[in-house]
Amino acid sequence: MKIAVIGGTGLIGSQVVKKLTAAGHEAVPLSPSTGVDVITGEGLAEAVAGADVVVNLTNSPTFDDASPAFFQTSMDNILAACGDAGVRHAVILSIVGVDLVPGLDYYRAKTLQEDILRAGPIPYSIVRATQFMEFMEPTLAMTTEGDTVRLPSTPVQPIAAQDVSDAVAEVAAGTPLNGTVNIAGPDVFPLDELGRITLTARPDGRAVVSDPTAGMFAAAPGDALLAPPDARIAPTRYREWLA
Numbered sequence: 001m002k003i004a005v006i007g008g009t010g011l012i013g014s015q016v017v018k019k020l021t022a023a024g025h026e027a028v029p030l031s032p033s034t035g036v037d038v039i040t041g042e043g044l045a046e047a048v049a050g051a052d053v054v055v056n057l058t059n060s061p062t063f064d065d066a067s068p069a070f071f072q073t074s075m076d077n078i079l080a081a082c083g084d085a086g087v088r089h090a091v092i093l094s095i096v097g098v099d100l101v102p103g104l105d106y107y108r109a110k111t112l113q114e115d116i117l118r119a120g121p122i123p124y125s126i127v128r129a130t131q132f133m134e135f136m137e138p139t140l141a142m143t144t145e146g147d148t149v150r151l152p153s154t155p156v157q158p159i160a161a162q163d164v165s166d167a168v169a170e171v172a173a174g175t176p177l178n179g180t181v182n183i184a185g186p187d188v189f190p191l192d193e194l195g196r197i198t199l200t201a202r203p204d205g206r207a208v209v210s211d212p213t214a215g216m217f218a219a220a221p222g223d224a225l226l227a228p229p230d231a232r233i234a235p236t237r238y239r240e241w242l243a
Contacts, residue, residue, distance in 0.1 A: 002054070007056065012093060041207070047081075053090075058232070064105050065105045079122060081083065087122055091127065092126055092127070128181070148216035153193070154218065155190055155225065155226055
């Protein structure tokens with residue numbers, strides 16, 4: 001199949017393109033660097049022409065209250081282009097528990113993205129993943145003050161980007177789900193403990209202090225960020241990934 005991967009040069013997209021190509025598909029990476037702008041629509045029609053599947057891995061440049069507008073406009077433009085091109089399957093990557101954290105602007109924005117896809121005319125699949133292991137360093141940086149990192153004890157279930165890209169590539173090459181698949185890492189950690197594990201393995205002079213109000217994940221209630229019972233559990237463990 002010809003599979004257009006919008007956001008195909010990023011952390012997940014570049015791996016998805018590589019995996020689909022290795023499986024014998026014509027996977028085309030699309031991004032602003034290839035002349036595709038999902039907000040203005042520039043280059044979209046040409047980019048998805050002849051594609052059987054479109055995978056949308058684009059992301060809002062901010063996590064604040066501007067993010068809903070990004071997903072509204074980008075999804076409207078992408079689905080319009082897919083409809084005109086006769087695309088048979090649209091895939092997006094979302095977040096486990098995204099609809100359970102209304103206190104976060106970004107999570108509301110991703111929920112909107114899902115809703116737009118479900119209501120659209122294209123057969124679809126939604127892949128929901130837990131927090132990426134690769135995002136732990138930025139998470140630490142967001143709440144660092146001097147040598148102190150403040151983190152809540154919110155339970156998280158980190159997954160490796162490689163395992164996410166495996167799942168996205170598999171779904172993209174398959175029959176539309178017209179539904180959602182959840183994927184997660186094998187281990188659950190309180191976020192503050194995960195920070196301590198990270199800084200023990202990669203010490204830089206910082207120490208973690210537990211703070212239930214610190215950072216964006218403080219807004220997640222209970223076990224909202226953990227995989228539901230039907231989730232696919234990926235093989236990579238966090239300590240192995242760190243090593």
